[in-house]
Amino acid sequence: MKRFAQIAAAVCSIALAGQAGAAVINYTDFSSVAGLTLNNNAAQVGNVLRVTPAGYYKSGSAFSTSTVSLASNASFSTFFQFRFTSPGGACDGQGCGADGLVFTVQTVGNNVGGAGSGIGYAGINHSVGIEFDTWNNGGGDHNSSNHIGIDINGNVNSTVLAEVTEADMNAGDIWNVWVDYDGSTNLLEARMNRSGVRPTNAILSLTRNLAADLGTTNAFVGFTSGTGAAFANHDILSWTLEDRFAPIGGGSNSVPEPGSLLLLGTGLALVRVMRKRIR
Ligand SMILES: [Ca+2]
Ligand SMILES: [Ca+2]
Ligand SMILES: [Ca+2]
Structure with a gap:
């Protein structure tokens, strides 16, 4: 379970860093x-x-x-x-x-x-x-x-x-x-x-x-x-x-990452699975 949480957290942090691609400015x-x-x-x-x-x-x-x-x-x-x-x-x-x-x-x-x-x-x-x-x-x-x-x-x-x-x-x-x-x-x-x-x-x-x-x-x-x-x-x-x-992560992390939306989707799906399991 702990390992699973670490993977989910890692995927989420990558996805969040990539979200700069959605910036309005x-x-x-x-x-x-x-x-x-x-x-x-x-x-x-x-x-x-x-x-x-x-x-x-x-x-x-x-x-x-x-x-x-x-x-x-x-x-x-x-x-x-x-x-x-x-x-x-x-x-x-x-x-x-x-x-x-x-x-x-x-x-x-x-x-x-x-x-x-x-x-x-x-x-x-x-x-x-x-x-x-x-x-x-x-x-x-x-x-x-x-x-x-x-x-x-x-x-x-x-x-x-x-x-x-x-x-x-x-x-x-x-x-x-x-x-x-x-x-x-x-x-x-x-x-x-x-x-x-x-x-x-x-x-x-x-x-x-x-x-x-x-x-x-x-x-x-x-x-x-x-x-x-x-x-x-x-x-x-x-x-x-x-x-x-x-x-925003800053420096090179602020550059939009291709596929960040896919990663974000994966991260959110993992969080949903995690929540279900915790319940
Ligand atoms: Ca001042
Ligand atoms: Ca001043
Ligand atoms: Ca001064």
Whole structure:
């Protein structure tokens, strides 16, 4: 029985990893930005989505042109890669470059996100944002110059915040990010690292009824960014989003696998047999 459970679990995990093929948003790179609305200073540059360029007082956002239907109480899972390069202007004592990037789920419109110092996110009501903030604005930032935070309803004073200790995000590395929201438990979790292997532990989590914050489960999803007296290129390199809670393996696991539906079917059949036997 134990062996059977192990096989069933293994088949299920393979099937779940392959489910990324069903993602409603899937940009392996941004050689095409079809399906996105780019606002203010956001632009497609080569194969990247440059939400703001390395220049003084820029702002930008890029959102799905149409809403995504997050059916199960606003559940979603997403994986994306970002990189901040060419930092310049003023420095805040821990590296140079500013202000950062915010992954945003919101219900206002596909053209919002204008304020530079608010990382393009400030003032977007009915929203949740996962901010990657590289500029210390004082108390609202917990005096941190390099942090991740969960922001609600356009407030850049994060509800929860964690210092990113692995490295300075302005150092030019590629960062991998996983954000998962399970609407059945209201648990929102964020993970990040440079290795691309999905971490076991979340760097940040928050229990929150996002469906209530959003007011509807038809949401625009995307990114906002801003620069001020300090700046950097804030680039997205790839992005996948599922319209349900389906944590993504990350790295090469996020590439759609042919036959994943067949594997999923096999996995579900095994689970059904298991359940019958347990009864
Ligand atoms: Ca900094
Ligand atoms: Ca800041
Ligand atoms: Ca902040």
